[in-house]
Amino acid sequence: MSLRFESVSLKNFGPYREIDTLNLGTDSSAPIVVIHGENTLGKTSLFRALRWCLYGSPESGSTPAQAARHLSEYMNRPASRDGETDMQVCMQFTANGHRYRLVRMARFEGGPPKLSADLRVDSTVIQQASIDAEIGRLLHPQISEFFLFDGELLKDFYDRLNTDRERDLLRESIDNVLGIPALQLAERDVATLTEHALQRQAKALKNKKDVENARKQIRELKSKQESLDKDRKEIEDSLSKAKSALEDVKERIAGVEELKADAREMEGLEVLIAGGKQEEEQLREDMRRLLTTGWLAPAAGKLNGALQQVxxxxxxxxxxxxxxxxxxxxxxxxxxxxxxxxxxxxxxxxxxxxxxxxxxxxxxxxxxxxxxxxxxxxxxxxxxxxxxxxxDTTTAKTYQQKQEQLNKVVATQFERNRRLNGLKDRLKDNDAATVRQLGEEQDRLEVAIERYGQILRNQKPKQDEINKQQDKLAGILRRLGGGAQPEVAAEAFFFEYVRTLLTRTIERYQERTRAEVEKAASEMFVTLVRDPQAYQGLRISRDYRVDLVGQWGEAMKTSEGGKQLVALSLIGALKRAAVRGGPVVLDSPLARLDLEHRANVLKTWVPELGNQAILLVQSGELTEGQARDIMGNRIGHEYRIYRPSDDPEMATIERTQ
Amino acid sequence: MGKDQEDKQQIGLTAKGDEAIQVLVADRRFANQTDAYRFAISYAMAAGLDPADAPPGGYNTKFNALGTLESGSSIRDLIDILGIGETHRPFATAEKLAELGVREIARRLEGNESLADIMTSASG
Structure with missing residues (x-):
């Protein structure tokens, strides 16, 4: 796969009212796009626009459904004020010789946003239901952290790698991208076929005692396998249910943030309503007083007439x-x-x-x-x-003014009470105890998922033992059966061979990827550090535990800066393993590095990432001059984000090179 | 009716007028019925209602005219200045004006007009 972003267009996303076709196209001689922008101008908004367009969620770690609840925060505010309702991001890219055009749109007309997406590959329109799968095939969302990389996460990446759960997630992501689960399923299916072939082989034996022995062993093995399969299926079912329940709980917990906001708004409304009630009561009191002292007001017209005559x-x-x-x-x-x-x-x-x-x-x-x-x-x-x-010439006028004020207060109070009742309805089923219960439920499910994963991992030695006994039995049957039924023997042998092949393939595949990642990460690391002679590189174990290895082969501790370089090296290596030839977009990747390491990263790390790297940087990490000095003609496009007016909610992008 | 007939000292409303004044004081528009009664007198004068159209009898006492209703001489002055009804019996005239006034204001309030609208339209 050779995927390359060609352009992006934005309408009403974040501070961007209208960015018409920002050219991102690069070639191998100038693969870098640099977009400069000071803090708060809109670098991260642009980064999130790309993520939203690709996956339907602007931020990593949240599903499109979760993201939809907060999507209105990304709608350009001046456009909203002007009555516009649509937010849209369009990306054009090429992959495998085809041109892709992906448009994602959200419409805000009160209530949940109306979301839609449109994907065309060359001139073919892809069905809505297939868009996510098509994009996932090109750039799987599970590995999006390796090519849509938020520099703010850099500081956490190393520490995350040293927790079992994150390592499992990482390995699972890589395995998924490499197609390992499909191979594992095939391995199990072939094991079943092997068992059937063994049974048929046993039936073909001539010696009664041998037959009984073989059948007994097959029964035992079958029983063990069935028991193991039953346990595995139960665990996998439970795991699937727990994962689904966890998703649900996480969505509800995400909703809790909204509930908290509702609760704050409710408190504010209650204060306003109490104030409005006082204001209303005061106005009514004023009006009553006016009627007590100004009861002659209606007669003012007649009295004026009489006065004229007098x-x-x-x-x-x-x-x-x-x-x-x-x-x-x-x-x-x-x-x-x-x-x-x-x-x-x-x-x-x-x-x-x-x-x-x-x-x-x-x-x-x-x-x-x-x-x-x-x-x-x-x-x-x-x-x-x-x-x-x-x-009395004043009472009627004053009374009228008070009445108008009262009407406004009453209308405002009505609206406030209506909103308050709506909030109360939403909050009534979500009191503090319920929210706490959700947190506990999340903890419980996460522990359960961890435990199920451990049980599944523990089944592997049992499965290996069964496979070993199956191999042993197959050997015995071959010897005993001889050429009595050569086609049955050949079939059994074939399945045994395929199973062995699959097992080895998976192991080799995983090991090759691990070794590849370890090698690439080590190479990257030694090119990034100031004193490469002090390190052998990085050691990545089979479970993706990462250790920094000193010159004598010992595991070393490292500084915060060192951790960031380790993280960058690993991300680069993983990206290379998982997204071969694809683009990488980096938001503020250099902010925490000193000047020397920044130059190292730009000169050696960025070019290693592939044929397209899009860097979003601020002047504190890289000025326009430094970018040109360090990367020179490897920069394909250079842009600057700026504010076209004093309005802090508006930004646009201009080309600088 | 002779000019020598004395003015009324105890004045009030008919049963129908009493129902009407309840409408006026509902929602605490007026601090009390006395304020509503005075307002009705003033309104009736402004609206050109003729005391001769008021029921001649059947009034139940509500107020002592001099002790409760009249502060200073405003009601009597009004009737005298505007020359309404029996000017030599101002409280008897005021009672009839109040009866007509409360009924008319109640009718307008029940027609969803506000007291502010009623006052503004009457005061010209």
């Missing part, structure tokens, strides 16, 4: 009184003029009266009389003041 009447009365006063003043002046004297207005000597003055006085007195007679009551300012006091 004001008009008072204005008219005041005008009338002013006119009377003017007429009265005129009469006074004319009378004084006739009597002689000083003008009360200008303090000047008044001119002596003549006939016209007498006539003016008569007219002025007549006017004064007319005005007095036509005048009604004076202005009623007390009434006007009283009406003004009764007019």
């Amino acid at each position: 004001v008009a009447k008072n204005d008219a009365a005041q005008q009338q009184q002013k006119a009377i006063q003017v007429a009265r003043d005129r009469v006074d002046v004319l009378r004084k003029q006739i009597q002689g004297g000083i003008c009360p207005a200008c303090q000047q000597e008044l001119p002596p009266p003549d006939e016209s003055t007498q006539m003016d006085l008569a007219e002025a007195e007549a006017e004064l009389k007319r005005l007095k007679e036509s005048a009604g009551d004076g202005p009623d300012l007390r009434l006007e003041r009283r009406i003004r006091e009764l007019i």
Whole structure:
């Protein structure tokens, strides 16, 4: 297999709104793609986009179903705010002379995301149900850690290798990729066929005593085999059930995180609801008070009408009184003029009266009389003041405002209570005791799986013993039967031979892979370390226990940095064994190494990984200048992730070389 | 009815008016029935309801007009200023206005109008 990534396109994944066809294509002379990006800009998002596209889960260790619950966290937020609902990653790659185009899409429209995938091989559309198997055939998810490698895990890798469970997982992954389980099943089937052939061979014997002896031994062997098969089947069934139950428990435990978030939200909501209740009560109290003091408010319109009338009447009365006063003043002046004297207005000597003055006085007195007679009551300012006091212009407006506030509070409270009831429904069956019980159940199942695995491993010597006795019996039968029934003897011999062949093949296959991994890892390690003469290399036992071997053949302890180099060496070797010729994507693989070891890794380790290595690095581990200095023209493409605006939720990728 | 007839001192509502005022004070809209009663008088005046349309009798006493209902002289002033009904018997007029007011407000509340809407529409 020679698999090579050609390009990736992203739509609304993480901080990437639209990345249209990022070219990843490389050739053997320039197999490295470097993508630079400072922390938090989106290197890991790009890494996870590739993983999601391939396997339906952005993070290793979780199934697509588990991942779906948190997938909305990867939807580009600005796009969400703009009303977009689709997130999509498209990868194009080549393998075995075919072109592959894989598109994975999630649609978020409230509730669980709607997921879909589309795989085309050349022009053939692959059925939905077969997509995962097709991808698994090219890049099995069990070995994804060897080619989609998150540098953050580097620090744990060495320690993980020194636990039985991780080693078993590792060996199981390698065995699966190499097809060992199929060979083991074939071995068992051939053992059954061998047993049948032996029975037929025994029947063909002529000597009665020999027949009885052989039959007795066959019966014993058959009984042992049946017993062993029965035990194995029971254990395998139990193991399968425990694994299935563990998956279920893990999914439920993953759901517990959501439940915890629900519980926190519920607490927050309860506080808000209590606050809203107080606010609502306060508003209602304010409104009641307004009605107590402002009960006249409805009559304000009528009172205003009455006020206008009273004001008009008072204005008219005041005008009338002013006119009377003017007429009265005129009469006074004319009378004084006739009597002689000083003008009360200008303090000047008044001119002596003549006939016209007498006539003016008569007219002025007549006017004064007319005005007095036509005048009604004076202005009623007390009434006007009283009406003004009764007019309430503020209560209706204030009451309306309070009502609007109350409506908002009530609507908000309704929504909060609806959400709270939803959360309560979800949480009612998942109290703390249930959650604790899930944790205990997980522990119990993991112990059971470990025990079943041990029992199955312990069966191997028993099976080997049966096989040995079967071989021995076959030899006896051959000697006793001679050429009586040559075709039966030949058949028995054939099956015995095939079984032996399979057993040896499996052992050789496993041993060859182990030796290959050990050799490759040792070679890589000595090229990475500063003082290679101090080490013979790495020793990998049959159960994949890893030891660092010193120059005198002794197992050595190593520093934290040394552990990381061991881990890198082992990952490189495993990748080479499991994914021959395939690509490798490394997210921040150098962050914990010093400059010399970084250069070693880039110059010797990365090229060893195959025909395509995609490195996601930040300037703290590798600057653009350092990348060019160290890797030179082996870099096929070089990109930079940057933020196109001040929005921290947006990023894009530009080509730098 | 002669002008010499004395004003009422004990005023209230008919049985139907009493049912209506229960609607007003439901959900604690008003602090008490006294507030609702005063509001109904004011509303009836604003809405132009005619006291002559109110039942002439059958009122059950609820309040002492001067001791409980009237604070200052607002009710009497209102009736006097707006010249509604028997202005020389303001509490008797107020009783009839209250009867009409509570019935009308209750009808509107039961028609899903809010008190804020009712007040705003009445105050013009």
